[in-house]
Amino acid sequence: MSEPLLTVENLNVLYGDYQVLWDVSMQARAGEIVAVLGPNGSGKSTVLKAIMGLAPAKSGRIMFEGRDITRVPTHEMVALGISMVLERRRLFSAMTVRENVLLGAYHRSAGKEAKSRLEWVEDLFPILAERRDQIAGRMSGGEQQMVAIARSLMSKPRLLLMDEPYLGLSPRIVKQIAGIIQRINQDGVAVIFNEQNVQLSFGLSNHGYLLEGGRVVLSGTGQEMIGSDVIRRVYLGV
Template identity: 50%
Template sequence: MLEIKNIDVCYGDVQVVWDVSFDVKKGEVVALVGANGAGKSTNLKTISGILRPKKGHIVFEGNPIHTVEPFRLNEIGIAHVPEARRLFVEMTVDENLDMGSLKGAAKKEREKSREMVFDLFPRLKERRKQLTGTLSGGEQQMAAVARGLMSKPRLLMFDEPSLGLSPILVREIFNVIKKIRKEGVTVLIVEQNVQQTLSLADRAYVLENGRITLSGTGRELLVNDHVKTAYLGV
């Protein structure tokens, strides 16, 4: 479904991603894990078109997308739930959900999608007329995920979905990701919570200093000696 082929990415003159290649197959949950500053979020921003690779290619469902404008990616089936949520805090929950379904099939099926996300997040239904800036951190994360789902994506990318959440809410968010996957949505997730993420992922890649250093199934990496020492504190 998604292929990243030998990309280099820079911020100005500073290179932060070096010759990275990985793929995501339809129906999978694939994770990019690593320490803060390893280049995980940069990869998602590059897939989303916010950054452009200096070298390499990005292919989605057989079509190159590394030169496509970011707003077009949503139309072809890719949604990005960004780090720090990036909600419209002076708009209501309902209005934020509307912003995720502005065009095409997503707009036509807006109310059906709204009911689907309210089934996933009953608390959002209770707060649908509330300004998102007044929600708790956990509720804001739910709203960000719900907005991403409103575009009816085939690939949904999560950037640090557990950031700043309590352990109870982290479990809730990861359970929602499992449900999303069961609905047929492919998931690419970036996380520093390595234990939870590898337990969820079909496959994963370890990023260190902008390079992929390890890859395998989630289970394989959970028992890898380097992963246990560097990321699991074992």
């Protein structure tokens, strides 16, 4: 078996004096889709933020392609091959769709391939080519999520982090975004995303982790997670 693309080892994260993550460990291999599931307040968003350098680790280690990135600043992550789709899109609402997407290629490591990357993301999201001159803030929530994903893909990441990619979207758009995640993955990008929907998360993923109270309480393949009694206890109280 190949070495993991990403390894998180015994990660502890605090917000002020309040500890959010307790000795969290997980892995993602190249070509995998990994789901991080948990109820509200379980720390699943913090895991992604810690990987991206947005939530500093108190202790533990984060390795990417054999390199320790635990203390690497967020602005250097793009050059390493990691990108993130933030919760609630975080677009520049007064700018056009095209302007928002091109911001994803701002780093010199991505700028040289901006034209080919733009062609690729517009092939993934044809609506973005059609609406390139539209003001992003006037698009629907689902369309804005596509812009946010496209922007993150412009840097040609090998690992894409997605913080609650289905939040606030209709079932039809959720299904569409899930299909896009699969296609991104088929094009060689490993994906880690967090979510609360059990079937949607683990049905899509190769591997999954369940967080409760800032700790990993279960991990396994997607199908193993779907059938787990622990999942039923955490989510259904049975």
